[in-house]
Amino acid sequence: MIDLYTWKTPNGWKASCTLEELGLEYRVEPVDLETGAQKTPEFLSINPNGRIPAIIDRDEDDFVVFESGAILIHLAEKAGKLLPSDSRGRSKVIQWLMFQIGGLGPMQGQAHVFLRTFPEKLPSAIARYQNETKRLFGVLDGQLARSEYLAGDFSIADIANWSWARVHGLAGVSIEPFPNLQRWIATLEARPACARGLLVPGPTEYHLDNLKPGLV
Ligand SMILES: N[C@@H](CCC(=O)N[C@@H](CS)C(=O)NCC(=O)O)C(=O)O
Incomplete structure (x- = not known):
């Protein structure tokens, strides 16, 4: 089981779409960037950089991974898919x-x-x-x-x-x-898996006339 800390942004979709494509079991922990949830002490203890995404791999002694690229590699290696072994x-x-x-x-x-x-x-x-x-x-x-x-x-x-x-x-x-x-x-x-991942942690509100500062 993976706990995914994420929000409705490109870096968040990278992780959620990868999890969906790999078929790994995961739980979503929304980190609402609009309320500054990414800068709370609780979240900073998971990702000291205060940004999403981050994961906790519950199957691996609660191993924490932040930085989306490292997360994608961790997940692909865990599932043995989407990253060649040669x-x-x-x-x-x-x-x-x-x-x-x-x-x-x-x-x-x-x-x-x-x-x-x-x-x-x-x-x-x-x-x-x-x-x-x-x-x-x-x-x-x-x-x-x-x-x-x-x-x-x-x-x-x-x-x-x-x-x-x-x-x-x-x-x-x-x-x-x-x-x-x-x-x-x-x-x-x-x-279909990418489409499902785009709905995590909820439908996006990206409308060109409704953009909030600094969230990308
Ligand atoms: N290098 C980081 C970048 C992560 C990042 O910039 N995430 C954005 C959302 S796409 C974020 O959390 N922004 C909130 C903030 O800067 O406070 C990664 O690839 O994980």
Whole structure:
């Protein structure tokens, strides 16, 4: 049994969609970012970084994992799925997972913040992060022109990047120039397990006219 601490955001969906895809049993502990639940002493004792997601693996002496990439690897290894065991196959998946964690997530997240929630409108900051997000979408599109999924078979790398790319509109970056990215987003949206994961811990309230500061 896994306890999943999460909220309705791309990094949260990475964990919930992975759990659904793997068919692992889990319990949801909502961490309402809008009330600051992620900064309470109780949650900071689970994730000292005060961000979601985090898990507690009850089958492994209550082993705690924070950082979404580490969570996805832990879950994939636990289930023996979505991460190859041979060293090169595994490396390819981890490369594209790191691409999301170190690149797409931070850049797209900042594009969203500077575009929609930052108190000042700074055109140069907005352009910087939107351009970088667009460049990274181009990298994904190029890879997806060569293969159906990012790293061989469907994997945790796909779930991680898709969780962000699907909400490109929040960052104001169009995917219109990227047909392979569009095709792959549609493929993942159609997976029943991914669709279930997107409803954890509840239906999303992401409407472009109803965005709260700093939650991505
Ligand atoms: N590097 C972290 C980033 C986690 C993260 O930024 N989570 C956001 C939600 S998508 C969050 O908890 N934001 C609340 C806050 O910053 O207080 C990971 O990949 O787990």
